[in-house]
Amino acid sequence: MADEFLLKVYVAAAVLMMVGMALLLVRLIAGPALYDRALAVNSFGTKVVLFLCLFSLMNGRQDGVDIAILYALMNFIATVAILKFFRYRGLTGPMTSLPGSSKFDRLREARRQKEAS
Amino acid sequence: MNSHLILRTVSKFLIPLIVVYGLYVHFHGDFGPGGGFQAGVIVAAAVVLYALIFGIDACKVAVPPSWIRIGMTVGVMLFAGTGVVTWLLGGAFFDYDVLKYDPDHPAGQHLGIICVELGVLFTVATVMVAIFYAFGSRTPDISDEDW
Amino acid sequence: MAADNTHSAPANPVDIPWDAVLEWGLALASTGLIVSGAIFVLAGALGVLRMPDFFTRMHAAGMTDTLGAEFILLGLMLQAGFSQMTLKLLLVAFFLFLTSPTATHAIANAALKSGLKPQLGPYKAPELSEIEGKTPSEGAH
Amino acid sequence: MVRYAIILALVMLLYWLTLSFYFEPLIVGFGIASVLFAVGLCYRMRILDSETVPYMHTMTTIGYFGWLFLEVVKANFAVVKAVLRPDMEISPTLLTVPTPQKTDIGKTMFANSITLTPGTVSMDIDDDGILVHALLAEMADPDDFVEMGQRAGFSVSEVSS
Structure with missing residues (x-):
C-alpha cells in the first residue's frame, strides 16, 4: 500500500527533476558566457546525483547510490579541470604551492633539481 | 594569501577519500558495479586532482614517471602472466579452474579474476596518469585570439 | 503492540494498527520532504534560466544544490531506515554539502578574475510588453 | 605526521567498512591494503597535515x-x-x-x-x-x-x- 504510493511519489519527483534538467539544458546551450555553461553543467551533475539516488531506492538496489557518490566526486574534479583550463590555458601550472619544508622536502627538491639538470 | 585556499583545502580533504573509493570499487566488482577498469580511472582521477591543484611538477615528484612506466608493465604482465600460468598448468589460456580446483566452490575462478583485475587496475591507473602527463606537459600551440 | 502490555484493560475496543500507522507516517513524511525538495530543485533550475546575469544565476543554482538536495536525500533516508543504504545516502549528502559550494565558489572566482562584471543595484524583470518590442538578443541577456 | 597518518588510516578504514559492509577476512584485508595504499599516496603527495585530516x-x-x-x-x-x-x-x-x-x-x-x-x-x-x-x-x-x-x-x- 504505502509502497505503491511511494513509487508514485518517486516517479513524480523524478519527472519534476527531469523538467529541471531540461531547463538547465536550455541554459547550457544558450548561456552567453563560458561560466554560465560551467554552472549549468555543475548543477546538472547535482541533479544527476539526486536522480540516481531516487532511482536506486525505487529499485531497492544499492548500485545507484555507489554511482551517485562517484558522480558527486567526479563532478567536482570536472568543474575544477574546466575552470583551470580556461583560466590558465593549460592544466599543468600550479594553482597553489605545497606548504612545509622539512628535511624530507629539501632532499626531494635536491633530487628534482638533479633530474632537471 | 592565495585565493585558491578553499579549493586547496577541499581537494586535500577529498584525495584520500577518492582513492579509497576507487579501490572499494575495484574490490567489490563481485558484488556491485565495478572492476579494474573503473577503479583505475577513479584512482587516476585522484592523482589528476592533485596535479590540477598543485601543478604537474609537484605531481611528478609524488608519482614519478618511472613508477608509471613500471606500473604499466607490471599490470600487463600480471594480466598476461595469469593466462600463461594457467596455460603452463595444463589448462587453456585463462582457464582459471586449473589454479585451484574445488568442485563446490569456484575458488580458482576467484583467484584468477583477482589477479587479472589487479593487472587491469595497475595498467589503467598508470596509463591514465601517463596520458595526463603527456597531454598536460604540452604547451598550448593555439594563440588566445583563436578561441 | 502497546496495547498488549496494559493488562488492566480486558478488551481493547479499537485495535490501532501501529505498524500501518508508522509505515504511513514515514511514507507521508518522506513524501513531503521529497516533493518539496523536487520543487526546490525545479525552482533552482527556473532561476538559472530566468535570472538576468551570471552572478545572480549562481544563487539560484546554489539553492538547488543545498536545500533541494538535502531535502530529497533526507526523504530517501527516512525510507531506507537503519541500513547500509542510509549510511551511503549520508555520504552522498556529505559530499554534495562539501563539493557543491566549493565548485560554485570556484566558478564565481574564475568568472570574477576573467573580468566578468557583476550587474549591481536594484533590478526588475521587464514587463512582457517591453520584451516584445525588443530584439531577442536583448531579451535573453 | 605519524599521528595524522594513524588518524587518517582509522577514518579511512571506517569509511571502507561503511561502503563495503562485508566483514569477511579477505575483503577486510583488501580494505586494509587499500587504506595503506591511500595513506602512502598521501604521504608521497606531502598532504598529511591538519587540513587533510580534520577529523579531530x-x-x-x-x-x-x-x-x-x-x-x-x-x-x-x-x-x-x-x-x-x-x-x-x-x-x-x-x-x-x-x-x-x-x-x-x-x-x-x-x-x-x-x-x-x-x-x-x-x-x-x-x-x-x-x-x-x-x-x-x-x-x-x-x-x-x-x-x-x-x-x-x-x-x-x-x-x-
Whole structure:
C-alpha cells in the first residue's frame, strides 16, 4: 500500500527533476558566457546525483547510490579541470604551492633539481 | 594569501577519500558495479586532482614517471602472466579452474579474476596518469585570439 | 503492540494498527520532504534560466544544490531506515554539502578574475510588453 | 605526521567498512591494503597535515552543520520568493566580510558556509576578507556574518596547525 504510493511519489519527483534538467539544458546551450555553461553543467551533475539516488531506492538496489557518490566526486574534479583550463590555458601550472619544508622536502627538491639538470 | 585556499583545502580533504573509493570499487566488482577498469580511472582521477591543484611538477615528484612506466608493465604482465600460468598448468589460456580446483566452490575462478583485475587496475591507473602527463606537459600551440 | 502490555484493560475496543500507522507516517513524511525538495530543485533550475546575469544565476543554482538536495536525500533516508543504504545516502549528502559550494565558489572566482562584471543595484524583470518590442538578443541577456 | 597518518588510516578504514559492509577476512584485508595504499599516496603527495585530516573536530563540526542547516532553510525561502516572483525584485550587492579565523580550514569553513547559505556567494578570498555577492540588499550586512564566522571558527576548534 504505502509502497505503491511511494513509487508514485518517486516517479513524480523524478519527472519534476527531469523538467529541471531540461531547463538547465536550455541554459547550457544558450548561456552567453563560458561560466554560465560551467554552472549549468555543475548543477546538472547535482541533479544527476539526486536522480540516481531516487532511482536506486525505487529499485531497492544499492548500485545507484555507489554511482551517485562517484558522480558527486567526479563532478567536482570536472568543474575544477574546466575552470583551470580556461583560466590558465593549460592544466599543468600550479594553482597553489605545497606548504612545509622539512628535511624530507629539501632532499626531494635536491633530487628534482638533479633530474632537471 | 592565495585565493585558491578553499579549493586547496577541499581537494586535500577529498584525495584520500577518492582513492579509497576507487579501490572499494575495484574490490567489490563481485558484488556491485565495478572492476579494474573503473577503479583505475577513479584512482587516476585522484592523482589528476592533485596535479590540477598543485601543478604537474609537484605531481611528478609524488608519482614519478618511472613508477608509471613500471606500473604499466607490471599490470600487463600480471594480466598476461595469469593466462600463461594457467596455460603452463595444463589448462587453456585463462582457464582459471586449473589454479585451484574445488568442485563446490569456484575458488580458482576467484583467484584468477583477482589477479587479472589487479593487472587491469595497475595498467589503467598508470596509463591514465601517463596520458595526463603527456597531454598536460604540452604547451598550448593555439594563440588566445583563436578561441 | 502497546496495547498488549496494559493488562488492566480486558478488551481493547479499537485495535490501532501501529505498524500501518508508522509505515504511513514515514511514507507521508518522506513524501513531503521529497516533493518539496523536487520543487526546490525545479525552482533552482527556473532561476538559472530566468535570472538576468551570471552572478545572480549562481544563487539560484546554489539553492538547488543545498536545500533541494538535502531535502530529497533526507526523504530517501527516512525510507531506507537503519541500513547500509542510509549510511551511503549520508555520504552522498556529505559530499554534495562539501563539493557543491566549493565548485560554485570556484566558478564565481574564475568568472570574477576573467573580468566578468557583476550587474549591481536594484533590478526588475521587464514587463512582457517591453520584451516584445525588443530584439531577442536583448531579451535573453 | 605519524599521528595524522594513524588518524587518517582509522577514518579511512571506517569509511571502507561503511561502503563495503562485508566483514569477511579477505575483503577486510583488501580494505586494509587499500587504506595503506591511500595513506602512502598521501604521504608521497606531502598532504598529511591538519587540513587533510580534520577529523579531530568531528563532534563540533556536526553541531555546526546542524545550526547551518537551519540557517540555510531560513535563507532559502527569501531566495525562492525572489526567483518565483513575476517581477523578480532583486538588488545584487557586493560586500567584504572580514575573516577572523586563524587557520585556513576555518576560513574555508566560513567561506563555504557563506556560499551554502542561499543568496550569498563568496567570490574571492584574500587578506582583507571574503568578497561576497549578495542577491538581495537586505542580506548584504557584514554584521549578519559575525555569528556565522565565530561558529565556523569554533567548529574547527581553531587550533593553529
